[in-house]
Amino acid sequence: MLLNVSERGPEHPTPEKTLPVVLLHGLFGRARNLGFVQRKLATTRRTLAMDLRNHGNSxxxxxxxxxxxxxxxxxMEHLHASPAIMLGHSMGGKTxxxxxxxxxxAIxxxxxxDIAPAQGGFDRLDLPDNLEQLQFPPxxxxxxxxxxxxxxxxSDAVRQLMAQNIRQGDNPGWAIGLHDIQAAMPDIMGWPHLAPDLRYEGPTLFIRGENSPYISPGNYxxxxxxxxxxxxxxxxxxxxxxxxxAPQRFTELVEEFLANIP
Structure with a gap:
């Protein structure tokens, strides 16, 4: 499946070769949710923010x-953007x-x-099961x-998150694959069983929020x-x-990490 992509890059690219950066949003998000960091990185790099399946315009x-x-x-292969550096938040981080x-x-x-290779990560959304049956006005x-x-x-924050997934104007409705998302929630909450010898040896940065429970010592x-x-x-x-x-500090950590990737 080819995904919808929002691509940004430098206005005046330099001959110096830099790796593209692929950005992946979290559950019920979309590519533009990572717009601040994408705009910052795009001053020097090709960036591709993707809508994951059932999200945004994918x-x-x-x-x-x-x-x-x-x-x-x-x-990535279709857009000649491989290999790349990959940044993912929450569900996008697991992906x-x-x-x-x-x-x-390829990476x-x-x-x-703010996510670990483990069970959990989305329990605080607290969404009702009947959202798919929501009745929309004209x-x-x-x-x-x-x-x-x-x-x-x-929750105001969760309501704002979900509002971006509703098609507004005349004939409103869900713009996302809500049925497929809800059917897959056990898999989204979980983490697949992997072959015992599987590992990624490349440079990796985990960034967690101090007040978030989704990366804990039990995951180390x-x-x-x-x-x-x-x-x-x-x-x-x-x-x-x-x-x-914390957009400024977050972007600083990302840029410091990228500066050390050959």
């Missing part, structure tokens, strides 16, 4: 991390890890944002979309086994959406 279909990783790799573990020659370096704007979701989603053994050349950085005061909570 096609819909059954979900699993092997399938999503293959989508990303196929899209990036799977791509690196199964196709290490020169890896940045994983017309929706931004304000009425928020009002429509308020009885179902108490698996991180060492699968990504032996990794380091972990924590951003003070940030939660799960690290890149939104």
């Amino acid at each position: 096609p819909h279909g059954p979900m699993s991390y092997p399938a999503m990783a293959q989508d990303v790799l196929d899209t 990036a890890m799977m791509a690196a573990l199964t196709h290490p020659t 020169r370096a890896l940045i994983v944002v 017309h929706l704007d931004q304000r009425s979309t928020n009002d429509l979701l308020r009885p179902y989603i108490a 053994a698996a991180m060492r086994a699968l990504f032996p050349n990794h380091r972990l950085e924590s951003i003070r005061g940030a939660g799960h959406w690290v890149h939104a909570d």
Whole structure:
């Protein structure tokens, strides 16, 4: 499956060869959610922010991390963007890890944002099971979309996240593959069983939010086994959406890491 891609690069590319950066969003997100870091990186590099399957403007279909990783790799190959550096947040981080573990020659370096190679990572969304049956009025704007979701989603942040996935204007409705996403939630929450000798030897940076529970000491053994050349950085005061909570510090860590990739 070829994914929808938002591509940015330097206005005046230099002859010096730099690796492209592929950016992958989290659950119920889309490519533009990583827009701040993409704009910063695009001043010197080719960047490709992708909508994962069932998200944004990408096609819909059954979900699993092997399938999503293959989508990303196929899209990279199609756009002549392989090998690349890959950055993924949350579900996008698990997808990036799977791509690196199964196709290490396509991923020169890896940045994983606030997720571990383990069960869990999305339990705080607290979404009702009946969102797929949501009844839409004949017309929706931004304000009425928020009002429509308020009885179902108490959190302002989660409601804002879900609102971006609704088609507004006349004939509104879900713009994402909500049925496929909900059917795959056990797999999205989980982490596949891997061959015991599988590992990614390339340089890897894990970035966690200090106030987020999704990378914990209980995950360190698996991180060492699968990504032996990794380091972990924590951003003070940030939660799960690290890149939104502390964009400057997040971008500094990413740029420092990239500067050391040959």
